[in-house]
Amino acid sequence: MRSESLSLSDLFKFDYFSCLRSDYAKNDCSVCIDLCPEDAMVFDRSRLTLDAKKCTGCAACVGGCPTEALSSELFDPNRFAVEFPGRSGNMISCKENIPCLGALSVEHLITIAIRSESEVVCDLFHCKECPVNSNTLVLKSIENAIIEAQDFLDAAGIKKRISAVTEVSQSETDIGRRGLLKKLAGIASEIGEERTLGETASRVDGRVPLKRVLLKNSLKTVSEDFEATALSGSPFSFVADKKIDAQTCTNCQECAMFCPTGALSLLQDNSGIIFQSGKCIACGICDDICRPGSIGTVAGIDLVDFAFDRMQLLVKHKLEICEECKVAFPYRGGEMLCDRCRDFRDNFSDIFTLAKDME
Numbered sequence: 001m002r003s004e005s006l007s008l009s010d011l012f013k014f015d016y017f018s019c020l021r022s023d024y025a026k027n028d029c030s031v032c033i034d035l036c037p038e039d040a041m042v043f044d045r046s047r048l049t050l051d052a053k054k055c056t057g058c059a060a061c062v063g064g065c066p067t068e069a070l071s072s073e074l075f076d077p078n079r080f081a082v083e084f085p086g087r088s089g090n091m092i093s094c095k096e097n098i099p100c101l102g103a104l105s106v107e108h109l110i111t112i113a114i115r116s117e118s119e120v121v122c123d124l125f126h127c128k129e130c131p132v133n134s135n136t137l138v139l140k141s142i143e144n145a146i147i148e149a150q151d152f153l154d155a156a157g158i159k160k161r162i163s164a165v166t167e168v169s170q171s172e173t174d175i176g177r178r179g180l181l182k183k184l185a186g187i188a189s190e191i192g193e194e195r196t197l198g199e200t201a202s203r204v205d206g207r208v209p210l211k212r213v214l215l216k217n218s219l220k221t222v223s224e225d226f227e228a229t230a231l232s233g234s235p236f237s238f239v240a241d242k243k244i245d246a247q248t249c250t251n252c253q254e255c256a257m258f259c260p261t262g263a264l265s266l267l268q269d270n271s272g273i274i275f276q277s278g279k280c281i282a283c284g285i286c287d288d289i290c291r292p293g294s295i296g297t298v299a300g301i302d303l304v305d306f307a308f309d310r311m312q313l314l315v316k317h318k319l320e321i322c323e324e325c326k327v328a329f330p331y332r333g334g335e336m337l338c339d340r341c342r343d344f345r346d347n348f349s350d351i352f353t354l355a356k357d358m359e
């Protein structure tokens with residue numbers, strides 16, 4: 001497993017190799033930069049850099065990162081998602097138990113809702129006055145995540161609820177931002193070296209974000225209650241179902257090589273591509289990289305495929321050896337020439353003939 005963990009400040013760590021921009025130079029993910037209220041993050045060419053003087057450690061960017069490349073020293077959203085359902089109270093609040101609700105992704109929210117006995121309530125009462133939400137983007141992002149989490153639960157027929165409140169009484173527990181960070185630091189030191197979550201062992205692949213593993217584990221516990229297994233309608237932001245057009249796919253395999261999570265992989269004999277929606281984070285790298293535009297997204301996902309990491313065969317080619325370059329290629333009838341040699345012959349037929357004559 002690749003890893004290069006760089007400390008960006010006392011509060012944050014950035015795993016360079018987990019960032020989508022490191023996986024594929026043309027990827028334009030900018031979620032963390034867009035969400036940062038302090039403009040503390042910038043990309044210098046493809047490298048993310050953070051101005052530690054500007055960073056306040058609010059963690060608003062952490063939940064938005066699809067790959068968990070960013071992490072906070074004081075707050076572990078995966079640990080929170082596992083432990084919150086066992087605590088007293090059902091409210092997630094920046095005045096009580098979390099630096100900022102932006103630290104939680106849609107996947108965390110669904111996990112928390114599934115594992116909680118009662119409705120989970122997100123306290124957004126303080127967002128309007130909060131400096132972290134100065135450009136309103138953080139609040140919008142949190143609201144969208146809550147809506148999407150509930151939409152996902154509804155589409156699956158899972159009878160759990162997660163909602164937002166924008167009006168609550170200012171409680172005596174308002175300990176302020178510094179106080180809360182101190183409190184979280186205290187909790188972190190109590191936890192000490194114990195960093196392992198129970199679910200870590202079931203991580204299928206080191207590159208699949210842990211929040212995804214937690215979500216799949218949560219879904220498995222309620223799979224008997226699924227009312228619908230085919231989730232159609234609007235796509236979810238954190239997963240995609242894929243298809244490949246066998247007629248145009250050249251079997252170049254670049255989609256599988258660049259897929260950051262291993263959601264796309266090769267058949268053992270290299271004759272086709274397999275897909276697991278349970279590992280897909282909808283980053284779009286495969287769509288961008290496919291030169292003939294053969295790979296695309298299918299609306300909706302199959303919930304059972306997703307939760308149980310079932311494999312789908314997207315394309316299988318009949319491979320033959322090209323008469324010119326002697327490399328295996330997807331054969332669709334006609335001449336025994338791969339696309340590259342056929343294009344070369346069509347565009348440079350004179351050179352092609354000369355090369356043949358010289359043999």
Ligand code: SF4
Pocket residue numbers: 018019020021029030031032033048064065066067068069070
């Ligand atoms: S949100 Fe995550 S993947 Fe996207 S640019 Fe920031 S660190 Fe990279």
Ligand code: SF4
Pocket residue numbers: 244248249250251252253254255256273289290291292293294295
């Ligand atoms: S889908 Fe596109 S990128 Fe993937 S193997 Fe086929 S041609 Fe190559």
Ligand code: SF4
Pocket residue numbers: 240242255258259260261262263264279280281282283284285286287
């Ligand atoms: S299958 Fe495509 S969209 Fe999904 S994680 Fe892999 S590269 Fe990204």
